[in-house]
Amino acid sequence: MESALTPAAPPADLTQENLLEIYYFLRLTRSLEEQLVNLYRQGKVIGGLYRSLGQEGESVATSYALRPGDILSPLIRNLGSMLVKGAQPVEVLRQYMAKTSSPTAGREMNIHFNDLDKGFLGQISHLGDMVPVMAGIALTFKMRVERRVGMVYVGDGAMSTGAFHEGVNFAAVQKLPLVVVVENNGYAFSTPVHKQTRVASLADKGRSYGIASYTVDGNDVLAVYGLARQLIEAARSGEGTQMLEVVTYRRKGHAEHDDQRYQSEEELALWEGNDPIDRYVSRIGDAGWATPDDLERIDSRIEREISEAVGTAESDPLPEGESAIGGVFA
Amino acid sequence: MAEVTYLEALRQGLWEELERDENVFMLGEDIGEYGGAFKVTEGFLEKFGAGRIIDTPISEAAIVGAAAGAAHMGMRPIAEMQFIDFISCAYDMLTNYVATARYRAGLATPIVVRGPSGGYVRGGPFHSQMPEAAFFHTPGLKLVCPATARDAKGLIKSAVRDDDPVIYFEHKFLYRRIKEDLPDDEEILTPIGKARVAREGSDLTIITWSAMVWKCLDAAEELASSDGASVEVLDLRSLIPMDDAAILGSVRKTNRVLIVHEDTRTGGIAGEITSRINEGAFEWLDAPVRRVTAHDTPIPYAPTLEDYVLPGADDVVEAARLLLAY
Numbered sequence: 001m002e003s004a005l006t007p008a009a010p011p012a013d014l015t016q017e018n019l020l021e022i023y024y025f026l027r028l029t030r031s032l033e034e035q036l037v038n039l040y041r042q043g044k045v046i047g048g049l050y051r052s053l054g055q056e057g058e059s060v061a062t063s064y065a066l067r068p069g070d071i072l073s074p075l076i077r078n079l080g081s082m083l084v085k086g087a088q089p090v091e092v093l094r095q096y097m098a099k100t101s102s103p104t105a106g107r108e109m110n111i112h113f114n115d116l117d118k119g120f121l122g123q124i125s126h127l128g129d130m131v132p133v134m135a136g137i138a139l140t141f142k143m144r145v146e147r148r149v150g151m152v153y154v155g156d157g158a159m160s161t162g163a164f165h166e167g168v169n170f171a172a173v174q175k176l177p178l179v180v181v182v183e184n185n186g187y188a189f190s191t192p193v194h195k196q197t198r199v200a201s202l203a204d205k206g207r208s209y210g211i212a213s214y215t216v217d218g219n220d221v222l223a224v225y226g227l228a229r230q231l232i233e234a235a236r237s238g239e240g241t242q243m244l245e246v247v248t249y250r251r252k253g254h255a256e257h258d259d260q261r262y263q264s265e266e267e268l269a270l271w272e273g274n275d276p277i278d279r280y281v282s283r284i285g286d287a288g289w290a291t292p293d294d295l296e297r298i299d300s301r302i303e304r305e306i307s308e309a310v311g312t313a314e315s316d317p318l319p320e321g322e323s324a325i326g327g328v329f330a
Numbered sequence: 331m332a333e334v335t336y337l338e339a340l341r342q343g344l345w346e347e348l349e350r351d352e353n354v355f356m357l358g359e360d361i362g363e364y365g366g367a368f369k370v371t372e373g374f375l376e377k378f379g380a381g382r383i384i385d386t387p388i389s390e391a392a393i394v395g396a397a398a399g400a401a402h403m404g405m406r407p408i409a410e411m412q413f414i415d416f417i418s419c420a421y422d423m424l425t426n427y428v429a430t431a432r433y434r435a436g437l438a439t440p441i442v443v444r445g446p447s448g449g450y451v452r453g454g455p456f457h458s459q460m461p462e463a464a465f466f467h468t469p470g471l472k473l474v475c476p477a478t479a480r481d482a483k484g485l486i487k488s489a490v491r492d493d494d495p496v497i498y499f500e501h502k503f504l505y506r507r508i509k510e511d512l513p514d515d516e517e518i519l520t521p522i523g524k525a526r527v528a529r530e531g532s533d534l535t536i537i538t539w540s541a542m543v544w545k546c547l548d549a550a551e552e553l554a555s556s557d558g559a560s561v562e563v564l565d566l567r568s569l570i571p572m573d574d575a576a577i578l579g580s581v582r583k584t585n586r587v588l589i590v591h592e593d594t595r596t597g598g599i600a601g602e603i604t605s606r607i608n609e610g611a612f613e614w615l616d617a618p619v620r621r622v623t624a625h626d627t628p629i630p631y632a633p634t635l636e637d638y639v640l641p642g643a644d645d646v647v648e649a650a651r652l653l654l655a656y
Contacts, residue, residue, distance in 0.1 A: 108434045116402065122435045126426050132392040133427065136399020136407075143355070143381055143405070163423070166392035173387060328433050328469045329571075330493035 011222050013229070019289050022064055022221065024298050026277045029056040029080035031302050032089050035310060036096055040256055044314065046098040047109045052077035054219070054251035055185055057276025060084055061224035062151065062181050062244065065232050066119070071137055072151040073121040073130040075158065077183065077250070079111050081151075086118035087111075089306055093313035100319035107324075127158035131167030131180070138176035138241075149235045150178045156196050157188025159205055168241065172209040175240035179231050180206065182243060183218070185250040190262045206243030218246030219276040222283065248276070334512050337505040339479035341370055343486035343518075344408065348378050351406060354490055357384040357393055358410030367412050368446055368505060390419035397441040398428050398495075406490055411445030414499060415459040428495045429470030442489045444498035447475075448541055448592055449629050449640050451503055458629035458636070460540070460593045465497055466569055466602070472496040473569040474522055477543035479510035481567055484520025492522060501541040508544070522568045525576035531562035534650055535580040537603060538590040539566040542641065546590055549646035559654055569599060577603065578610045585616040586653045590646055595623040617656035622649045 014022075033051050040049045052059060059080030063072055066085075074081045079092065094102035096110055103113035104122075114122035121137070123130050134152035141148040158164055159182065171178045182202045186193060199205055206213030212234065216227045224246055231242035249271040253260040260268075284290040334342065347354050355378075356371065362385040365372030375383045386393050390411060397407035411417045417424070424443070431437040449458035465471050472494050476482040482500060489496040512518065528543050529550050536546045543565045550561035564580050566573060581587055587607060589600040600621035607619055625639045 104434060104436075112434070114435050114437065116437075121399075121402070122437075124427055124430070124434075126422055129391075129395060129423060129427050132389075132395025132423065133399040133402075135392065136396035136401075137403055138399075139396055140400045140403040140405055143400075163391050163395065166387070166389035167395060169387055170389055170392040170396060174384075327436075329472070330432065330438070 011226060014225070016289055019284050020294055020298065022060060022225070023280065023284065023290065023295060024302070025060045025064065025080060025084050026056050026221070026280060027299060028083055028089070028302050029060065030277060031306055032092060033079065035306050036093070037256065039093070039097065039310070045096045047096075049096065049256040050076045050110060050254070051252035051256065052079055054271055054275065055183065055248045056080045057221040057280065058181070058183065058218040058224050058246035058248055061221045062228040062246070065225050065228035066149065066151060069119070070149045070151065070232070071116065071119045071121060073123060073134050073153065074111065075123055075130075075153045075155060075183070076111065077155075077185070078153050081153070082111060082120050085120040086115065087120065088309070090309035090313050093309055094316060097313060098318055099313060099316040100323070101316040105323065106319035126163070128154065128161030128163030128167065131164050132170065135167050135171040135174070135176055135178060138171060138178040139174060141177055142174070147236050148177065149232050150176070151181060151232070152178065153181045153183060155183045155185060155188060156193045156202060157191065159202060160196050168206070168209050168211070171241040172211045175238070177235040178241045179228070179235050180241065180243045181228070182206075182245040184245055184247050187250055187254070187263070189254040189258070192262070201245065203243060203245040211241045211243055212239070213243035213245070215245040215247060218248030219274050219279060221276055221280040249274070331511040331513055333509050334479055335506050336479045336482045336508040337368065337370060339483035339510070339512060340486055340500055343483040344371070345374070345377075347487055347490040348374070348382065353404060354406040354408065355382040355384065356408045356410065357386050357397060359386055359388055359412045361385060361410050366410065368502065371410075390416050391423045394420040394423040394428065394441070394443060397443070398423070398431065398439050401439045401441045402437050406440055408442045408444065408490060411443060413457050414445035414447040414461060415456045417443065417445060417461060417497070418464070421464070424465065424471065424495075425468045429468045432494070433470060438493060439495050440493050441495045442486070442498055443495070444486070444500060446502035446505070447499040448501045448503055449636060450541065452631065452633060452636060453629070454631040455628040460499065462499060462569055463593050463598050466599055470495070471570065472522060473499065474567065475499045475501070475540040475569060476520075476567065477501075477504070477528070477540055477565050479508055480512060480518060481520045481526070483512065484518040485522065485567065488519050488522050496522070499540060503541050504544070520567065523571035523573060524567065525573035526565045526567055527562065528565040529561065529563040531560040532584055533560045534586040534588060534653055535562045535564055535584045536588045536590055536646065536650070537564045537566065537577060537580075539569065540592065542590045542592050545641065545643045546646055548643040549650060552643065552647050553650055557651065557654065559650070561650065574606055574610065577606065581607055581611045582614045585614055586656070587615070587619045588646070588649055588653055589619065589621045590641060591621075591623050592640060593624060594626050595621070596626050598623050617653050620649050620653055622646050
């Protein structure tokens with residue numbers, strides 16, 4: 001390793017400030033989820049809790065490569081991408097706790113909420129459905145000749161749905177500025193990838209639609225960022241729909257209540273040793289782009305922010321029953 | 331004034347809305363160069379260009395999903411189902427994504443999904459459906475069913491301007507059979523949610539919509555000439571929202587009600603209308619509410635079979651006589 005006194009230039013177009021900001025979002029995602037686990041155990045989370053442990057790297061890196069004005073649609077393990085786009089921890093906490101002050105006023109759960117001005121569209125539970133919807137958003141960018149890009153996340157499971165196929169195919173045919181991020185995290189609930197598809201690489205599915213498709217180590221934050229940036233800019237400059245498969249691993253169960261009996265100890269240990277945040281911290285530390293003090297300052301800031309957010313969210317009431325009525329139509 | 335068909339009226343409505351608002355665009359199968367399976371969009375590609383008249387793959391879920399995404403961004407998409415039978419391929423997208431969007435996420439989704447509907451054209455099981463009840467049960471979707479050329483135009487224009495998702499059931503049996511003089515110099519906008527009295531009467535109310543309006547008018551004429559009965563025909567025009575006031579008003583006037591729809595019987599919309607009458611005007615009834623509907627089968631192909639399964643004017647006359655004699 002080079003001496004910290006003569007650091008190499010940060011990769012791609014990232015400044016040191018950017019690198020620290022990426023660390024902030026990685027750590028914020030993990031810490032916020034850990035806080036949610038505490039609340040879940042206390043019975044304060046009303047429904048299920050869905051972790052992205054081990055996948056925070058690709059969520060943050062892909063979304064960080066977008067520009068203001070671009071719009072993404074996350075799936076259930078993309079809390080990180082929403083935080084990058086400006087979702088606030090207090091909003092996420094209120095959603096999980098079904099508070100009247102939550103972005104959906106208690107009508108929807110967990111990270112199913114949106115803020116199109118900030119650049120994220122809320123998902124629904126039906127996998128694959130967000131692909132045609134994001135194709136429609138990208139179609140609007142194209143029709144209005146705006147240099148904006150859409151990004152949609154799917155997993156190895158969502159790729160088996162008809163909606164995914166129809167959406168990607170439509171976007172490909174129309175050459176829409178859409179980047180499809182494929183999170184290959186090993187499992188869809190309990191179903192391993194080999195029971196989901198016969199293709200060797202999920203990116204092969206993208207190639208079958210005639211779109212540029214790449215695979216990257218999803219736990220290498222800077223590699224994901226670099227490739228995502230390239231594909232986003234290709235989509236922006238009129239080269240059509242792009243696919244990026246990020247190979248990662250879901251270290252928790254489908255949801256907090258899942259005992260993970262189908263994941264072996266060896267497999268879990270292997271991927272724990274390949275943690276994206278640990279790898280990122282080593283990388284930026286070894287290269288001299290961040291000092292332990294820098295990171296500690298960020299850690300304390302996150303601890304403070306989350307603790308404030310929990311205090312605020314917890315004290316909010318649940319919505320009044322009769323507020324369920326109305327708002328079905330304009 | 332010019333005499334136009336139901337299809338031409340619909341075409342004019344679409345054309346005018348595309349001309350009026352650049353956010354309006356169309357997407358569907360074979361709607362561009364080919365002009366649509368029934369030529370509803372003939373000439374649209376030449377006038378509005380491939381950017382606004384978009385030929386799509388055979389992907390109803392993608393058509394509706396993409397329309398929804400564009401609508402979130404302020405566009406006013408009109409999605410065509412080549413036949414309304416294929417709307418079931420987009421059922422998930424319509425019921426789970428589109429219908430819930432405003433309620434769960436505050437998302438405006440002003441889309442129109444339209445397509446040739448209904449039977450009497452020997453189309454067989456998959457080109458004859460009137461699947462209104464499948465969507466009637468989902469909160470968040472508006473459903474309109476024009477019976478006249480004027481409403482074909484007025485309802486498509488209102489649907490495009492509506493801030494909520496609208497499914498527009500156009501009846502293919504009426505496309506070229508119905509003609510009407512429409513003014514050239516007046517903008518026709520039919521309000522969504524307002525029924526129309528297609529024929530005034532005082533002895534019996536027939537509540538119906540779409541192509542059945544014409545069969546019911548034939549039946550009313552027959553009942554007037556043969557039985558001397560005065561039959562009112564109420565054309566609902568819009569199923570959601572439903573004009574409860576018009577329904578209850580007519581029930582209070584005639585005290586006898588027949589509901590007629592082309593869709594199948596079990597779980598059909600007649601059941602819901604009957605309940606609303608029971609809740610809102612039971613004491614005004616002189617007879618139980620009756621219904622005339624299709625039989626509970628898929629729509630068969632052979633003319634003899636289809637005519638047996640779907641309701642005809644003679645079925646309406648027979649049911650009306652039972653009510654009048656009650």
